[in-house]
Amino acid sequence: MNQKIKIKEPKGRLGVLIPGMGAVTTTFLAGIESIRRRMYPPYGSLTQMGHIRLGRRDEKRQPLIKDVIPLADLNDIVCCTWDIFPDNAYEAAKNARVLANEQLDPVKDFLTSMKPLEAVFDQRYVKKLSGSHVKQGKTWWDKHLMLEDDIGKFADTHSISRMVMIWCGSTEAYLEPSEVHQNIDAFERGLKANNESISPSMVYAYTALKNKIPFINGAPHLSCDIPALVQLADQTGVPVAGKDYKTGQTLIKTMIAPGLKSRLLGIDGWFSTNILGNRDGEVLDDPGSFKSKEVSKLSVLDNILQPDVYPELYGNMYHKVRINYYPPRGDEKEGWDNIDIFGWMGRKMQIKINFLCRDSILAAPVILDLILLIDLAQQAGMGGIQEWLSFYFKFPMTARSVYPEHDLFIQITKLKNTLRYLIGEDLITHLGIEYCNYYN
């Protein structure tokens, strides 16, 4: 047995701060309220429906994760949102067209009561959207102070004992880290000088970390993934995690690619394309925002397949990712993958995948799990980048010295072993000689 880590009891209300109240957020909000009212089981949520094996297989201990890990109770979650449009969550959910009316109407009272606060926004970063529900202030610093004020009032009104912030706003245009992002001083000077290389999501992230609130980035843009904010997280001992929720085509990719690699099957090419017609699709129709997404989606295969280690199998692989904005589909995305593979004696084969998916349905339980697990990290005193939460991200944040782990099955092992470690249980190594006779 490991030594048990001291974890504070998750008592009191957990405030969840959410910049962006579009498809993903409204699907999460409607779902969590429906689950609280016992209308649906929490499908897709590892923290709510997942079991964890403890000890040897012959001990047959497989409790629910939520029965052995001290996680916040769903009834203790209270949310606060920001958006550039003033629509309440019911109107925004109708607009997003992810859930049917018969699923929204039973929780209409709850959704109608959720009204977003004015956003920190800059259209240079999301070219396709313009909204009037935005904060007016001279500099980023002024807007950061306004966010602090919002958060303070929310915490007081709802008697909140702890908070978590999770970015569910639009994908911002691609940005390379520059001088202003290199350390906390430069970043704070940049906030006061209204530096144009600071994006709105960075202002939210900074505000969270400065107030010792864990921050999760669900989009592919940098946000807290810059040296200044990682330093701030390390200094304040506050957990951060990101980037880009792993849903849809990339989720499937990180299931299939490790399987092909484990059987040493070669890949000549992997072509992924999809059509979607929601607001996220519209935002990604802008080349700047698409570039952030493309970088996130392309990195996955290289990291899993390791073409430098396996040049004969993956050294010449052609990987192409397309996202096509097609309004008639709304949120009912359709993705196609064509994978050209080869095996024994070089014979070629093909795999075709046609995924009729709903991204927000896949993202909502990820949001719930991330909120509960980053709160757990905070309660256990784990600060800085939370690499063990890679399971939930397309482009996981890691320490600068290591490459990200993308293989879904390694990610789940890492996550569950971290949970075992936190509660003082043995780590599970799946060692081959454990259950066989060993004559030596």
Ligand SMILES: NC(=O)c1ccc[n+]([C@@H]2O[C@H](COP(=O)([O-])OP(=O)(O)OC[C@H]3O[C@@H](n4cnc5c(N)ncnc54)[C@H](O)[C@@H]3O)[C@@H](O)[C@H]2O)c1
């Ligand atoms: N849908 C998924 O499954 C999925 C998967 C991975 C990542 N993501 C990412 O999650 C984010 C949200 O996705 P979605 O489908 O809900 O998109 P959406 O377009 O439906 O909602 C995003 C909302 O954010 C608002 N917004 C934009 N800038 C803002 C700002 N600065 N402050 C506050 N609000 C702001 C927009 O007005 C919009 O209502 C996107 O970045 C998307 O790329 C989504």
